[in-house]
Amino acid sequence: MIRLRNNQPPNIDDYYTCLQCGYCKNVCPVYNQLGWESATPRGKVYWLKQLSGKSLMDKILRRKIDINDAWVKRIYSCTSCAACEEYCHVNLKLADLWEDVKEWMLNDGVKPLAPHKMLYDRISDPSKRNPFQDDDNPERDLLKKRGSWLPEGIKLSRNPEVVFFAGCTSSYRLQMLAQSAATILDNADVKFSILGKDEWCCGSPLLRTGQTDIIKGEYAEHNVQAIEARGVHTVVTACAGCFNTLKNNYPKIVGKLPFKVYHISEFLEILHKRNKLKFKKEINKTITFHDPCHLGRHGKVFDAPRYIIRNIPGVKFVEMDRIRKNSRCCGAGGGFKIAFNDIAEDIAVDRVKEAQATGAELIVTPCPFCVVNLNAGAKKGNIPLKSMDLLQFVTQAI
Amino acid sequence: MMSLMFKNTPDLVVKPKNALEISKLMKYAVKNNIPIIPRGGGSWGLGGAVPTNGGILLDMGSLNEIIKVDKENLTITVEPGVSWKEVDDIVTSNDLFLGAYPSSAPGASVGGWINTGGIGIGSYKYGGVEQQIRSIEVVLPDGKIIRAGFEKVMSNSSGYNLRDLFVGSEGTLGIITKVTIKLHPAPEIIRPISFSFNDVGNFIKAISEITRARIMPWNITILDGNHLEYLRKIGMDAPEVEGLINVTFEGTRAVVNYEAKVLERIISKLDGEKMDDEFSEHEWSERYYELRSKAIGPTALVGEVFVPVKKLKEMFDGTNKVIKRMKIRAAIVGMISDRNTAVLMPYVLTDERKMVKSLATMAFIKKIGDLAFKFGGRPAGLGTFFSVNLKKLHGKGVETIFDIKTSIDPYDVMNPGKLTEGVTRFGVPIPALGFRSGMELMGVVKGILPKDK
Numbered sequence: 017m018i019r020l021r022n023n024q025p026p027n028i029d030d031y032y033t034c035l036q037c038g039y040c041k042n043v044c045p046v047y048n049q050l051g052w053e054s055a056t057p058r059g060k061v062y063w064l065k066q067l068s069g070k071s072l073m074d075k076i077l078r079r080k081i082d083i084n085d086a087w088v089k090r091i092y093s094c095t096s097c098a099a100c101e102e103y104c105h106v107n108l109k110l111a112d113l114w115e116d117v118k119e120w121m122l123n124d125g126v127k128p129l130a131p132h133k134m135l136y137d138r139i140s141d142p143s144k145r146n147p148f149q150d151d152d153n154p155e156r157d158l159l160k161k162r163g164s165w166l167p168e169g170i171k172l173s174r175n176p177e178v179v180f181f182a183g184c185t186s187s188y189r190l191q192m193l194a195q196s197a198a199t200i201l202d203n204a205d206v207k208f209s210i211l212g213k214d215e216w217c218c219g220s221p222l223l224r225t226g227q228t229d230i231i232k233g234e235y236a237e238h239n240v241q242a243i244e245a246r247g248v249h250t251v252v253t254a255c256a257g258c259f260n261t262l263k264n265n266y267p268k269i270v271g272k273l274p275f276k277v278y279h280i281s282e283f284l285e286i287l288h289k290r291n292k293l294k295f296k297k298e299i300n301k302t303i304t305f306h307d308p309c310h311l312g313r314h315g316k317v318f319d320a321p322r323y324i325i326r327n328i329p330g331v332k333f334v335e336m337d338r339i340r341k342n343s344r345c346c347g348a349g350g351g352f353k354i355a356f357n358d359i360a361e362d363i364a365v366d367r368v369k370e371a372q373a374t375g376a377e378l379i380v381t382p383c384p385f386c387v388v389n390l391n392a393g394a395k396k397g398n399i400p401l402k403s404m405d406l407l408q409f410v411t412q413a414i
Numbered sequence: 415m416m417s418l419m420f421k422n423t424p425d426l427v428v429k430p431k432n433a434l435e436i437s438k439l440m441k442y443a444v445k446n447n448i449p450i451i452p453r454g455g456g457s458w459g460l461g462g463a464v465p466t467n468g469g470i471l472l473d474m475g476s477l478n479e480i481i482k483v484d485k486e487n488l489t490i491t492v493e494p495g496v497s498w499k500e501v502d503d504i505v506t507s508n509d510l511f512l513g514a515y516p517s518s519a520p521g522a523s524v525g526g527w528i529n530t531g532g533i534g535i536g537s538y539k540y541g542g543v544e545q546q547i548r549s550i551e552v553v554l555p556d557g558k559i560i561r562a563g564f565e566k567v568m569s570n571s572s573g574y575n576l577r578d579l580f581v582g583s584e585g586t587l588g589i590i591t592k593v594t595i596k597l598h599p600a601p602e603i604i605r606p607i608s609f610s611f612n613d614v615g616n617f618i619k620a621i622s623e624i625t626r627a628r629i630m631p632w633n634i635t636i637l638d639g640n641h642l643e644y645l646r647k648i649g650m651d652a653p654e655v656e657g658l659i660n661v662t663f664e665g666t667r668a669v670v671n672y673e674a675k676v677l678e679r680i681i682s683k684l685d686g687e688k689m690d691d692e693f694s695e696h697e698w699s700e701r702y703y704e705l706r707s708k709a710i711g712p713t714a715l716v717g718e719v720f721v722p723v724k725k726l727k728e729m730f731d732g733t734n735k736v737i738k739r740m741k742i743r744a745a746i747v748g749m750i751s752d753r754n755t756a757v758l759m760p761y762v763l764t765d766e767r768k769m770v771k772s773l774a775t776m777a778f779i780k781k782i783g784d785l786a787f788k789f790g791g792r793p794a795g796l797g798t799f800f801s802v803n804l805k806k807l808h809g810k811g812v813e814t815i816f817d818i819k820t821s822i823d824p825y826d827v828m829n830p831g832k833l834t835e836g837v838t839r840f841g842v843p844i845p846a847l848g849f850r851s852g853m854e855l856m857g858v859v860k861g862i863l864p865k866d867k
Contacts, residue, residue: 029712036456037705039702042520053456053475069767
């Protein structure tokens with residue numbers, strides 16, 4: 017049992033509004049793997065309701081309504097994919113609710129899961145400000161190196177119209193994605209710049225896991241100011257997580273943003289329509305597309321990446337059964353993979369199987385986490401179907 | 415309150431893997447006199463899957479395999495934990511067609527709908543759940559695994575229809591472990607058309623005339639003015655009218671076009687207005703979401719009654735009178751499930767956190783049940799509370815029902831406290847007369863309390 021300082025979880029009206037209809041159950045990727053009602057959104061809401069409405073009757077019947085480690089684990093057993101919200105009978109804002117509940121728990125005496133705590137420690141470290149470290153030299157100042165992914169020969173504009181927000185994963189781990197983005201922008205004569213060491217983690221991993229204080233208190237404002245200081249009205253990011261955070265979370269934290277946030281796929285669509293981006297090489301392959309949850313359901317971007325893929329000559333485009341708003345999560349999001357890698361990969365196996373059924377030779381998706389987890393899923397499920405980031409795919413066509 | 419009367423937390427939850435495991439468990443339960451409560455999607459409102467006195471809850475969600483799509487014989491065979499929406503999705507992607515499914519298809523399980531004897535979307539043309547299934551596999555309380563019905567052909571012929579015995583049995587006779595569902599060739603088109611009415615009289619008359627015309631819609635849903643008002647209240651786009659009829663056709667394009675024309679003629683004579691395609695499509699996509707506006711309550715109590723179509727006017731008037739007298743916020747939605755059966759699901763918006771008020775509001779459910787009886791219809795579903803209606807529903811037949819129950823489950827381990835017996839955790843039966851007069855009293859109390867806002 018965990019002793020809470022305050023037994024009143026947030027958004028109590030939601031618990032009473034919930035119909036317990038279970039429409040959220042079968043679409044929950046984690047429930048699909050675990051199979052226990054306690055892993056379903058409605059199961060969690062049911063327990064929160066009991067917790068918030070402890071009554072005299074509970075005392076008479078000696079019913080214990082508390083939370084324990086198992087329950088905390090259940091609350092974190094969520095990929096923040098928001099499929100539950102899509103199907104909710106009574107329009108509950110469930111994606112927000114799970115984040116609010118985590119925030120409440122942590123503020124109320126619950127300890128974060130160890131891997132999430134590690135993320136927090138690194139992101140809050142002034143010499144890092146990102147979730148990664150140099151494992152050979154953990155003390156190394158990585159922030160200084162933040163912009164070192166930039167390919168030689170690409171000149172940043174002194175008077176930019178666009179800021180490219182690279183994100184932590186592309187800056188430190190999958191640098192090729194940031195490099196592809198910069199190359200494409202450069203080829204299309206876009207006057208752009210990057211934030212370099214002024215770019216701090218957007219905060220997505222912490223906001224999704226309830227560890228919100230530094231993001232709400234400092235990081236969001238810092239990033240917004242850094243972008244504003246470059247005098248641009250447009251920010252482009254190639255990461256679905258950064259996109260969702262900048263577009264949907266930041267306005268709630270700092271108010272209306274002084275710039276517009278685009279996902280790179282939206283920006284590429286604009287460039288292609290203006291004839292500034294041309295696909296010169298054919299890719300003769302059957303391609304299917306996976307909607308990243310943070311780009312699709314959260315960010316409402318469904319068409320732009322499809323437009324890009326369809327316009328590459330030679331591509332045969334096929335859709336999976338569950339797409340767009342009804343898309344099935346890859347399993348990586350919301351801090352889930354780092355805490356529950358096995359289940360995350362099992363979720364990916366299911367998604368890759370769905371892709372395989374289309375006859376596609378390659379899965380393209382504009383999210384580095386989805387790519388990594390879908391490839392892990394393919395390996396685990398022994399399915400010969402690779403996933404590739406949209407940027408890497410586009411680079412092959414120009 | 416409920417937990418004082420019932421021990422509704424199970425002692426154990428079991429996720430069975432197959433019929434054989436369930437068979438072993440049944441034998442164990444009988445030997446040790448432990449209640450077994452099967453639970454499907456858990457989407458019903460009458461407590462069919464809630465224990466009344468602890469026991470082992472069988473979470474049938476773990477039996478969720480799609481066993482086979484048989485295109486040659488037009489069937490799909492599934493385990494009972496699969497949701498009806500999933501069945502429909504798979505059937506559709508195989509270029510086939512499922513005739514009817516519950517309006518709670520995203521949550522309701524195949525086994526659950528059979529056990530509640532459901533009617534739903536498409537029942538107008540294709541009948542209730544019993545007409546969607548070919549055969550079922552059932553584990554009986556003694557552990558025997560039987561097949562009821564025939565996988566490839568109809569069950570109709572002489573001999574007791576074993577399959578239908580389990581339809582609507584609320585899990586009191588056995589555990590369904592496999593179901594073969596009947597399918598149809600895919601239709602050329604599915605076309606929803608919505609009509610609005612400014613006059614309640616015409617709205618109800620139109621419903622009745624549609625059922626008497628030689629057209630065969632796939633589905634007919636009706637929504638009253640209060641329901642539409644609540645939808646507007648939560649920010650949804652609903653017309654300011656007294657009633658909405660959503661008709662959906664499916665089939666060959668030429669036939670659907672002809673039937674739609676006949677329908678439009680009926681509606682226009684009664685001053686109904688045909689809504690545009692976008693609106694109609696939206697209404698169709700909302701078919702699983704009857705309680706969208708629940709947040710207004712935020713508690714909703716939902717009734718379900720069957721009434722003859724020709725008594726719809728009386729039923730609407732009677733229900734609205736009750737709403738007024740009880741000073742509650744309530745609306746009527748429903749569907750027409752065959753040419754003479756209207757299934758109404760009136761719901762009340764209340765707030766369970768205000769205990770006296772919300773308890774008193776429960777009388778509404780009893781009252782609309784009484785109205786349905788009065789007009790030659792019946793309340794639907796028994797579950798935990800309404801087993802007191804069994805005698806009223808079946809008269810002396812209730813003894814035969816008891817005999818059936820006793821002969822199949824002499825040990826009374828199969829979902830005790832449901833359907834045939836309303837029993838509290840202390841083994842004390844819920845007395846029918848006491849239950850009814852208690853409900854009546856609550857109705858009076860609610861009428862005295864201030865009006866719900």
